Amino acid sequence: MIKPCALQEGDRIAVIAPAGSSDREKLQQGIRVLEKMGLKVTIGRHVFDVEENLAAADQKRLADLHEALFDPAIRGIFCANGGFGTARIAPMIDYAKIQRNPKIFWGYSDITYLLNAIQKFSDLVTFHGPMVASDLNDEIRTAETESSFLPLFTRESLTYDSRKMPLKTLTHGTGEGRLVGGNLDLLTNGLGTPFQVNTKGAILLIEEIAAPSFLINAMLTHLKQAGVFDEIEGVVIGYLQAEPGDYANVKGVLQDFFSCAPFPVVENFLIGHCKPNYGVPLGTNVKLTTSPPRLIIDSGVM
Template sequence: MKTPPLLRPGDEVILLSPASHPKSDQWRQGVEVLESWGLKVRLAPHALSHYFGFGGSDEERLSDFQLALDDPAIKAIFPIRGGYGSSRILDQLNFETFIKQPKWIIGFSDITAILNHVANLGIASIHGPMPHNFCQVGGDEALEMLRNLLFEGKTHIEIEADSDNRLGKAESILVGGNLSLIVHLIGSKSLPDFRGKILLLEDVGENLYHIDRMVLQLKRAGILDQLAGLIVGGFSDCKEAGLSVGKNVNQIMLEHTSGSQYPIAFEFPSGHIAQNFPLVFGKNIKLLVNANKVQLTD
């Protein structure tokens, strides 16, 4: 697995919209943050385009992302936001230059498709905050962690233990992201090999019976039986609907992982929440879950 070079002050990075278009000007605050880190920020030609709900047509979004992959001056790629649309352009992208000269891709939500696709190509990426939500109230720690990760390359996270956690430890490569997107990738070449991996899952705005259905799909596909560990991030605004399953997210996860022995960490600060801690996908990481804390270190 190749890890892209760390960033240095003066490096050029690019903002683009491979999924949905920005809903507001919040991304401009993201530019200010990146510039305060000493980075030069380029806006892709179609970064602010609208094509229905997308950040431009498929052709425009494809063109911007191909430019970002190929231009040697660009050292990191920041999708402005998620939404929907990344997987529509994945199969048309040419990653030959990117594989030879890897660079960081940072994002979450719909960007899950891209992160896992490049992990399959042997390149590490970062599941973490995007410029559209850099300045969320309460997200300062996550943003500082992202800066440290990009410039110094270290992961050291400790959080308090959750009462639903399953204790244990694991050391493996981290993969995953948005649950809806992981299920969406099943059967495609973008789906990672989960055997012996640590899986991160998060989601937003899904009814609990939808969550149950998707986690059950992971189980039926044999994915949940293959893991070395499971990290359950934020499941924001996921509520019971008219069709009730009688379980919360933690209970759904525990039911469908019953019989396995690997550690499970619940309520991890990752996903559609202010404290969206950045994590490196495609890189070996150590997970410790004990009675007092959850620890992630490289």
């Protein structure tokens, strides 16, 4: 896998919104955080556009993405927020050109589709991490969430264990491989398409927002029947947001589904739609252990 270059103070980055328009005030609050890190920020031309015509919106979102990807002055691209529709622009992206111009691409939620598409067709490490308007605004932002950006500058590897989050082992073992995955709904939607996640020899990350337990069960079953778990080395379960009355049911689904898995499974990672929200590079090598539960991640930048 190709690793993008680390960031330095004074670098210019772009903020775009490939999945939907952004809240102006929250975005500005998040941009101030990035500027305090020493970064110069360019905002995509269509970040605040609201389009009823989806085809028109696709072209604008694609234009912002391509402009940021291929501008030599831009060292990294950070998504403002999630939403929907990134799957629509995935077939239009120039992946070969991305491969020739590697740079940091960062987001999560609906951006999962692009994280995995870019990783798959450009051989580029991408980053599942907190977004500018969604996670760096004054109401949601935490010091731990902000700390997720530091390894982009320092090239440090990451270790997530029970000192940072209340990890729980569902199936014991040790697994090593590249980290892939993201939002469970988007991973399921990609099945049977050219953008289906490749989990052979990989550690799979899953997270979800506001999905009821029966739907999580259905999506996991769909992934299983599509062969996603056949040659996998482990599963990292991020935050699965649930209604209070359904929380125990979600935990029961996970226990039932993974109880006999022939690979390690650890849950409760604070990755995804949560506070704090820790970032991880996708495509880098990781090691998942269960005694104690721990995820060790190679640096995503060079």
